[in-house]
Amino acid sequence: MxxxxxxxxxxxxxxxxxxxxxxxxxxxxxxxxxxxxxxxxxxxxxxxxxxxxxxxxxxxxxxxxxxxxxxxxxxxxxxxxxxxxxxxxxxxxxxxxxxxxxxxxxxxxxxxxxxxxxxxxxxxxxxxxxxxxxxxxxxxxxxxxxxxxxxxxxxxxxxxxxxxxxxxxxxxxxxxYPVRSQYLEGYKKEDFKEKLGIPSDRKVVLITGGSLGARTINRLVAQSVNELAGFKNTLFIHSIGLNTSESYNAFEDTLNLLKKSGFKIEEKGEEIRLYKNGQLFYTGKRFIDKIFDYQKAADVIVSRAGAGAISEILALGKPAILIPKRGLPGDHQELNAIGIAEKGGCEVLFEKRKNGNDYIEGQEFISLLKSLLNNSERMNEISKNAKSLFYEKxxxxxxxxxxxxxxxxxxxINFITGVFEPQFVKFQRYFDNLVRYLYAIPKEEREANLYSRFYRIKIDEYLQSQNFMVVNKAIKLIGALKVEEKYPFLWDNFSNFKGYLKRNTLIAFKNAEKFFPQFETVIEKGIEDSYFEVRREAISLFIRFFRELSTNEKIKEKILKNLEKKFESFEVICESIKASSLILDEDNFVKMNKKFLTHKNVRIREALLDAVRIAIDSSSLSDIEKLQVFLKKMLITTSEFKPVYSVREKYFKTLKILEGKND
Amino acid sequence: MIKLIIELCQANGIDFGFFRLANYITFRALMGMVFSLMFCLIYGSDFIVFLYKKGMKDTSGEASVSSYSKKGTPTAGGLLIIISTVVSLFFWGDLRNTYVLVLLAGFLYTGFVGFIDDFLKVRFKSSLSGLSQMGKTLMLFAFIIPFAIFYLSSLNPMPEGLKTLIYLPFYKNPVMALPDMIFGIFIVFTMFSIINAVNIVDGMDGLLGGTSVLAIGVYTVFAYVIGNKILAQYLLFPYIPGTEEIVIFCSILIGGIVGFLWFNTYPAEIFMGDTGSLAIGSVIGMVAFFLKQEFLFLIVGGLFVFEIFTSLLQEKIGSRLGRRMLYRAPYHHTLTHKGIAEPKAVVRLWLISVILALIGLLSLKIR
The missing domain is CATH 3.40.50.2000 (Glycogen Phosphorylase B;)
Incomplete structure (x- = not known):
């Protein structure tokens, strides 16, 4: 000792x-x-x-x-x-x-x-x-x-x-995060409102973009000041920031924008005040010296999602709307924010980009803020979650x-053991993991899901890339998120796309919620493409929207021709067989596909079975007996099988049972 | 080691009778092979458990762990091959031979590079987080370039003048002699290609094990012929003294790989990892140069060449065109994609290797 x-x-x-x-x-x-x-x-x-x-x-x-x-x-x-x-x-x-x-x-x-x-x-x-x-x-x-x-x-x-x-x-x-000691003390919101001379029944929204200021946030506030004035009994306190660089002078820029709003402006050196009907509703300051007093007095905080800002908000347990900065290394602000929001500790708005400028949609911001301020239950819940996310020790x-x-x-020393693989890591490591996850989101939840929101914004960025593999990512995202307003881009550019992009466009369309007439031309182009995966997916798309396309004889003819071709990729033949069950009647189906019953390639025989299933499900073939006779002649010797590792199977079953008992 | 003891005893006038056999290449080769094979069989299961406990669990493939996937199988099993080979070589090899020393050094170094790669993949839980392409290339070059310098220097016991000659299979006379510098570049390029080609084949249970045994087997026969003065003269090969010890090394390695294959065949209890594939690749490459049979690899290693060709085709041309050139690359994945189950595809590729090996052996006589 x-x-x-x-x-x-x-x-x-x-x-x-x-x-x-x-x-x-x-x-x-x-x-x-x-x-x-x-x-x-x-x-x-x-x-x-x-x-x-x-x-x-x-x-x-x-x-x-x-x-x-x-x-x-x-x-x-x-x-x-x-x-x-x-x-x-x-x-x-x-x-x-x-x-x-x-x-x-x-x-x-x-x-x-x-x-x-x-x-x-x-x-x-x-x-x-x-x-x-x-x-x-x-x-x-x-x-x-x-x-x-x-x-x-x-x-x-x-x-x-x-x-x-x-x-x-x-x-x-x-x-x-090692926050300053002021954040760790207990406090009462009302005391700080009093200290700052704000009536305790007025709601306070603190908007801050860090010490230098954030252009996106400043412009968002300045441009939607008319709507902000409409909030009842609410005071907006805005920390504009010290940035005076050539490209952006935070204070001047904000002041100019505010002047256009038509409200009565009072400018006092470092401070801008806006009045509506004689009542102060907005205070913009170049720099707030004792920011923690304001943070404590605030009902809602609008902020960037840097690690420091987040920790301060969590430490205080304030409901917050986080606006992560876009395009930082590894998207870290966005990921920070998603991490908190997933656990219900904040609301997030993602920046969008247009013509090289980042922006937030004013309407989105206002409606989110309104719904938050009017719903004190939600505020309490976020508050509680935020507080619990802060590590006090x-x-x-x-x-x-x-x-x-x-x-x-x-x-x-108590080192962290055990590995936590965050979900977004899985997504970043392998893009198809993300796509699979996004596909699985039910329609009702798609609007609210954080990843869906985040990657929907990414689509625009990806589409502008010169690298076709990045555009490919965008197409996969369009498909997974079913972004219908981007479909025209896909079918307009379909002919100029490279192989993968064409294929993924067709897959995206295949997963569309409803039929668009333009699909027809895309299928016609795709079915004659030089790349086998495009031909395959084109036929697959045809099967998906067969009902709408059943009058197009041109496509049908081409698909049936595939069945006769000698040097066609087996993947295309498989899809053609499936399509043929929808196009043809029993007699012709049996006649044309007879030779595939004993085909060397297992996959083709497999496709034949799928075809019969599709036909029965969509009731395009109804003569069951004929199909039975037809399939009886099939060669079912196979060079393929799926293994079952019985120990593994029992292991996972046992684990599941154990988990169930623990619950 | 055993050879050394016997020679020492004989020099001191002690005669062991039966153990005189140890002077014969074939005896030591077969004993060494059996030794490393038995070593693997005896210690293999324990070794698998050992790797599992150390957390060397494979994470390749993105599918979640299920009763159908092989995720979680212990990897870096090449260590078993390396250990069994080194132990057996210690007993049955002659470590005074320059070729054996260089082979051993390259074998261990490339195995080490592969182990780092495997270890990183396991440590960072992703098949993408191993050594980067650049890092791996640099680490391999750190061995290949010194090897080329050694090969061309006077440290190499090969007769002067023979070193830079180019021999082709099925043709008894050298086609041409290259200048030292160009032959050095040729060595670097060929070694790097062979190592990568062998590495790329390691993608299915037991595939590389079986095919590499056949390739090494053919080279072992060639080493026996070239290292034997009478046979070399009879079959019109240039006699290279000292290469008979390569027979020992190769046969011991074959024993090790076969012993490993015992556990590695479908369904695999252990994966070789880059530890094994890089080490095996480097040995094949070095032996090809020591025997002056560089171009024989195009035949006996035809499968490796084809696989890396398909892989490069996809990687260099396909990715630029934005389309698949084959159904899947490297080629063995095409087979499973077409509906041939993995064990069947592996055996078929083995059989193709057998055919290639036989053609390679034909070139012994047809010259």
Missing amino acids: AFEKKVANSKIKVLLTGGGTAGHVIPCIAVYNILKKHFKVEESLYLGLKGKAEEVIVPKHGIKLEFIKSSPFADKSGFEKLKAIFSLSLGVLQSMGKIIKFKPDLIIGAGGYVSAPVIVAGFLLKPFLKHKIVLDEQNLVPGLLNKVASLFADTVFVNFKESSYFIWSNKCVYTG GEEVIVETIYRLLTGKEDE
Whole structure:
């Protein structure tokens, strides 16, 4: 015990790193503040990149800042990659020098590409300097460099349990996001409304796009301000953001848009106020200093879906509408939001893209906000779910883990075991998994399903791609989600498509809910295509919509011709046989398909049986006796079988029974 | 090892009588083969359980675990082949022979590369997360290029002048001699192709096991002929001293693979993984070069060549055109797609290999 006390009381030196965006710097400093509270931190040093967020934030907290070189690695092509490797190794050497000079007891990296070289350098020097390395990963899906860096760290703090699935090291500790202490205290909404001078019966909606501001959110608010004015007894507080870059000046842009609305505007330096019938209903501020007061006072929060913003909302247990930023590496904001929304902790609106601009549909936003504000039951439910999703013991776990690390009791650390494969991973790993899942969504749920909503928006992005395999993905999605407004695109471009795209177009049409007259021309084109899978699917589509197409003699003739062809792909012949049972009467069916009864290829004989089944189901052939006689002559010797592994079968049955008993 | 002891004893005037047999290539080859085979049979089941406990479970295929799928079968079973071969070689091989040492080094290294690949796939639970194409290529080149340098250097005991000659099957005289540099490039290209071709065939239960045994078997016969002065002269082959030890290595490997096949045939209790397929591929490639029978691989390994051809056709041309060139690639999947059950397809491909092996053996006499 004496020894432990000694370590806890002895002074430690901490080397911090991580950066690029504020999203990596703030949690790093949060961890640092936790350490300062519980340990005696003698000296600290921050290694960051020049010209990035850390240059602004770090000095404010009184931490010494030094710069190293680094470069992002993923998404780079051949030569660029070599350059990145060079710059990374330079970073490793630089940080080795700094570590040797500083001699830290603890290295904390918070992700971002700057932390990787520091952690590698720390790992290389570990045998000589005896420090410990901690990596803090905030996002659900870490970047490539963080995955690599995790192998060199003693412990990895994760914000989501699922992250342990992606991180290569198996030394993950679940800490949640290290939020500022203000968020952890209990509070009363009304007190904060009072503090801000808002009548306690007024509803408050806080809209924020982070410290820099989010163009999409700002424009959404400014453009739908007329509708917002229609909300009864509601005050909108809008944090517009500090962005003053050339391409977008948040405050000016928003102000200009608001001026067009025709409401009475009061502009006071950094603040815009809008009045309707003399009553204030909107306050836009360039920057809100004590944002947590406003967050606590709010009834609903509209926000980006960065890990930090989400954690703050969850910690406060606020109902929120999350608007994840589109097109970030690995779609991580979208995935963060889906992760929360799946457990009922928030509402999500996905950004759409038109002409290179991201936007949110105002109507969608207004109706969602309205339904949320008017339904206090739903708000309470979300609130409860959100609160339960926040991991409160984060600080405790961080302190305990670091304490154990420093005292050499690493075997006592509670590492995450067991692997959680998040559903979206399965989808990303293999696109057809996703397509299968989307196909299986019942019609009624398709509007509400998160994945269906998310990927519906993706379709537009995919369709604009130059790479035909990406367009192929879009076509699969159109088919799975049955997006009828995109069908014209498919049949208009059908002739220009490559093989896979034609095939998947036909499959998409096959799964359509109703018949469109254009299908007919598509089938006519497809049935003469040079690619066998297209011919196959064209016939298959014909079978699906036989009732509507039964008058088209041209298609029928072509299908029947396939039965005579000698060098046709067996897949096409199989489909033709099935189609023939619908086209022909008993006598002709038996006559034309007689030769297939003893065909060498099992699949063709199998198709013959399917054909009879289809015919009976659709009652196009009714002379059962004739069919019986016909099928009696069939060769049923086969070169194919499906195995049944009896142990496996019993194993899964037993497991199911056991599960049933547990319930 | 055993050869060394006997020689030591004989040098000191101790005569073992019966054990003089160990001086004969055929005796040691057959004993080695039986040894590695028995090793696999005896330790195989335990080894499968061992891999299972270590969590080396195959995750290929995207279908969910069901009573019909093979997902979860232990993989990296190539380790069993490697271990049995190394143990048996220790007893029956002559480790003073340069060819055997190089074969062993390549065998172990490529096996190691394959194991990393398998391990990554298992660790990250997806058949897509193994070594990247680039990573694998680089790691293989790290062996192939030193091999080419060794082959052309004076460390290679092959007679000077013979090294860079090109022999064709069914033709007794060399067709041409290549400059060192060009032959070096030829080695790198051929070795890489052979290793990948063998790797790609490993897609069905017992397929690679059976077909590679036949290919290696033919090379073993060639090694026996080329390493024997009288036979080589009689059959008009260039005599290459030292290659008789390749017979030992190959026959021991055959024993190991057959022993592995015991567990690997349909339905497989264990998969070879890249651990086995890369190691076997590298041995076939190296032996082809040591015997100056590089072009014989086009015949005895005809199946491998055809499979990688179909695979490349799909990958390079098909994916650009946006269509399937065959029903499925590589070719063995086409067979199952057409409705031939897996065990049947495997046996048929074995039989095709037998035919190819016989044609290969014909080239011994018809020259």
